[in-house]
Amino acid sequence: MKRRDFLKNTAVFVSGVSASVAALEWLDPQKVLASRSDLRWGFLVDTHKCVGCGFCVKACKVENDIPVEANVTRTWVERYVIKKDGKVLMDSPKGALNGFTSEDIDQNQSGMKKVADEEIAQAFFVPKLCNHCDTPACVQVCPVGATYQAADGVVLVDRKWCIGCGYCIMGCPYGVRFFHPIENVADKCTFCYHRISIGGGNTACAQACPFGARQIGNLRDPNDPVTKVVMNQRVGVLRDEYGTKPQVFYLGLNKEVH
Amino acid sequence: MVEQVAQMVVHGEAWTVKDLFVLPNEYVYWSIQIVMYPYMTGLVAGAFVLSSLYHVFGVEKLKQIARFALVFSFALLPVAMLPLLLHLMQPFRGIHVLMTPHFTSAISAFGIVFMTYACIVGAEIWFVYREFIVDSIHRLKGLPSLSVFGRLLLLVYKVISLGATDTSREALESDHKAVKFLAGLGIPVACFLHGYAGFIFGSVKANALWMTPLMPVIFICSAIVSGIALCIISYYIFMEMRKWAAKRGKNILLPDAMAHGSSAVDYEHLRSVQDHEVKMTSRYLLIFMTLAITLELLDMIFRGYTAVKSWDALRMVIYEHDFVKIFIMQYAIGNALPFILLLIPGVTVRRAALASILVLFGVLMMRWNVVIGGQAFSLTFNGFMHYQLPIIPHNFETFKEGLGGAMLVIATPFVLFYFLNMIFPAFMESKEH
Amino acid sequence: MLKPHVWRPLFVVIGIVVLILLFRMVYVPSDFGVQERGYTFGYHRLSNEQEWKQFPGKYKDSNYCNDCHEEKVASLNASQHGMIPCENCHGAAMNHPENPEQLAIDRSRELCIRCHSRLYMPSSDRNDIPGILPAEHNVGIECSECHNPHNPSLEEM
Numbered sequence: 001m002k003r004r005d006f007l008k009n010t011a012v013f014v015s016g017v018s019a020s021v022a023a024l025e026w027l028d029p030q031k032v033l034a035s036r037s038d039l040r041w042g043f044l045v046d047t048h049k050c051v052g053c054g055f056c057v058k059a060c061k062v063e064n065d066i067p068v069e070a071n072v073t074r075t076w077v078e079r080y081v082i083k084k085d086g087k088v089l090m091d092s093p094k095g096a097l098n099g100f101t102s103e104d105i106d107q108n109q110s111g112m113k114k115v116a117d118e119e120i121a122q123a124f125f126v127p128k129l130c131n132h133c134d135t136p137a138c139v140q141v142c143p144v145g146a147t148y149q150a151a152d153g154v155v156l157v158d159r160k161w162c163i164g165c166g167y168c169i170m171g172c173p174y175g176v177r178f179f180h181p182i183e184n185v186a187d188k189c190t191f192c193y194h195r196i197s198i199g200g201g202n203t204a205c206a207q208a209c210p211f212g213a214r215q216i217g218n219l220r221d222p223n224d225p226v227t228k229v230v231m232n233q234r235v236g237v238l239r240d241e242y243g244t245k246p247q248v249f250y251l252g253l254n255k256e257v258h
Numbered sequence: 259m260v261e262q263v264a265q266m267v268v269h270g271e272a273w274t275v276k277d278l279f280v281l282p283n284e285y286v287y288w289s290i291q292i293v294m295y296p297y298m299t300g301l302v303a304g305a306f307v308l309s310s311l312y313h314v315f316g317v318e319k320l321k322q323i324a325r326f327a328l329v330f331s332f333a334l335l336p337v338a339m340l341p342l343l344l345h346l347m348q349p350f351r352g353i354h355v356l357m358t359p360h361f362t363s364a365i366s367a368f369g370i371v372f373m374t375y376a377c378i379v380g381a382e383i384w385f386v387y388r389e390f391i392v393d394s395i396h397r398l399k400g401l402p403s404l405s406v407f408g409r410l411l412l413l414v415y416k417v418i419s420l421g422a423t424d425t426s427r428e429a430l431e432s433d434h435k436a437v438k439f440l441a442g443l444g445i446p447v448a449c450f451l452h453g454y455a456g457f458i459f460g461s462v463k464a465n466a467l468w469m470t471p472l473m474p475v476i477f478i479c480s481a482i483v484s485g486i487a488l489c490i491i492s493y494y495i496f497m498e499m500r501k502w503a504a505k506r507g508k509n510i511l512l513p514d515a516m517a518h519g520s521s522a523v524d525y526e527h528l529r530s531v532q533d534h535e536v537k538m539t540s541r542y543l544l545i546f547m548t549l550a551i552t553l554e555l556l557d558m559i560f561r562g563y564t565a566v567k568s569w570d571a572l573r574m575v576i577y578e579h580d581f582v583k584i585f586i587m588q589y590a591i592g593n594a595l596p597f598i599l600l601l602i603p604g605v606t607v608r609r610a611a612l613a614s615i616l617v618l619f620g621v622l623m624m625r626w627n628v629v630i631g632g633q634a635f636s637l638t639f640n641g642f643m644h645y646q647l648p649i650i651p652h653n654f655e656t657f658k659e660g661l662g663g664a665m666l667v668i669a670t671p672f673v674l675f676y677f678l679n680m681i682f683p684a685f686m687e688s689k690e691h
Numbered sequence: 692m693l694k695p696h697v698w699r700p701l702f703v704v705i706g707i708v709v710l711i712l713l714f715r716m717v718y719v720p721s722d723f724g725v726q727e728r729g730y731t732f733g734y735h736r737l738s739n740e741q742e743w744k745q746f747p748g749k750y751k752d753s754n755y756c757n758d759c760h761e762e763k764v765a766s767l768n769a770s771q772h773g774m775i776p777c778e779n780c781h782g783a784a785m786n787h788p789e790n791p792e793q794l795a796i797d798r799s800r801e802l803c804i805r806c807h808s809r810l811y812m813p814s815s816d817r818n819d820i821p822g823i824l825p826a827e828h829n830v831g832i833e834c835s836e837c838h839n840p841h842n843p844s845l846e847e848m
Binding site for chain 2: 067069070071072073076088089090091092094095107108109110137140141142143144145146161162163164165166167169170171172173174175176177178179181184185242243258
Binding site: 033034035036047048049050051052053054055059062063064098099100101102103117120121122123124125135136139140145146147148149150151156158159160161190192193194195197202204207208210211212 | 808
């Protein structure tokens, strides 16, 4: 009896200790979130330079086979009009696929709002795209491991494995995800992974922008122009209160931009 | 060149109306089937807890409804999966949740928890009905000739029996112990089955309405409430059907061989059983209702008090856009009214049944107000979306994510129960225990 | 004392689990697993990364156009429209000149008013772009009737 008890207790003790040690090893942050030390893709948006032409949105759709006639987009531009009385009006007609060609602000169901020039205090454009966050909430909530982050920071969706539950779309605080209308799986901006992974390649949106409002860069390269701006100038990010650590940096953000 | 070719309607666009400033990719993606899913799993969990009140805690007075609740919860189980299959953009890949579960996601728990729960309920039914199964095998074998249905039934019983034909006193004692163990084990699993559904919403930090640690608890409590209410109203209706048949000397919903001659077709007996079970169960319904409403009110009060950035948009949704759905339909008709009905002394069976229907409606509205309500405001906090449930479908998508799909989900458990009842009679009154 | 038959349902459950695990061995691709970003952020099928890298691109860039259209590119660069990539107005190059043999020349007003519809946008560079009101300025006539897109300055016409 005593020997049996001893053996049983030893077995329990050993398995308990190994489980705890394994957990510590498994949860070791250094090992858990490894990444490439030479390459981490990041993006810079200069909202002063953006004129709202929408060439970026169109180029992205053409390059990435997102149907032009579908009301979803991997990237878009928002217009902010801040009136002198403090009221803020924002719109993004078709995500700015055709640019902003009217002074009327599209409020969807509430119709078009006209604002006279004299009433405007500030007005600017804000392009948005997937932030390829460092701790992406969308990846965390995928139930099957279909969306993931590569070692160079880009967040991608495995089209052959996604079950289309939509949890990642609900989990993204920035609203950059959607269901691809033809593939019927989740989709989003990929930083044109197929272009940037070829030496010297540029994203379709950054290339299409005539004014240099968009720029892709390697945040691990101290000589990269994007890295230099992020390190040395006042840059902001969107919605950092969610703790996702977004890697798209903005020049010229305003308090109204959310 | 303006890109204005024929519109391609994306998923969610058919039933979403946007207002003010909404992001281009925002639609009501999680629509009626995601309302139905926690509703159905809640019914499963609640029915099981009701059954366990007898099997674990020995509340003798609930014996008859407990057996019914157990069989009904098994009929509800496959239906819990149905809304998900109807919702998924790639339903044939649904198995991936079992193949490569990513446990950092609450939804991944579905595969494991669901299977565990199915095994527990299945096993418990096996133990509860094992004596009956063995008796049926002997009875069917002893008949001179069998119809096709009879032969099929005999085969089914033989397979299900797993060869365990010992019906001695010790064997039956072992069965009772196993039932008690499984019923006890099943309660936390049932709580997990529905708690994780609450966690699915409560953990989404991107959604200002959903994110709260209270969500799993609120979901569990309202799940139990809905499960108990469903059992009350279903039991009431089925017994009404049996009473109606008994008045004409007939017996329905119970195999004739089991009818023990008199009591199954005795109107007075059926009426008194129905009366007793429904009234007893109503008391437990009140307890869980109190718990559920307390938590929901607490959550709402906290939000209004702390008034974080999202509050302006939330307030518009709660107090204006969804006022009727929340305060009239869910709180008044679905909670306060049945509460009063059950508290007034001298509860009758009819009143308890009416209260149960109202409660079921209230819990459905709660699911609706959480799921749809959470998508009623834009991430921008400066825009809103209105959900229009597709009533008349014009393609497969508007059927499966519309009224048609919801009706299909609601009807299926009753169809399944009808067939399951032929194998495991839910209304049989056992002699011992 | 528990009679031995009580374990039979458990054996059935174990059997089901074994079946599922066996199926999993066949169904799940062998390169599916935890990569550098850990279990939370890096649990995926590794070969998908390469699949995305091989996605077919449509756009080249203006340097590509320069190889054959040197004069056009030079004159464009000398003008106020020099910063506009060729493919913005002429569409993606794809495999031009093999396929397509010719790229479209978009002469619609809608293309030009992307930048040149007049919007009052103080605190944005949009305000520096000369603009017209599309509903009032030469309605129905293509912009290129009067403005050369490759050299839009009216004085030099």
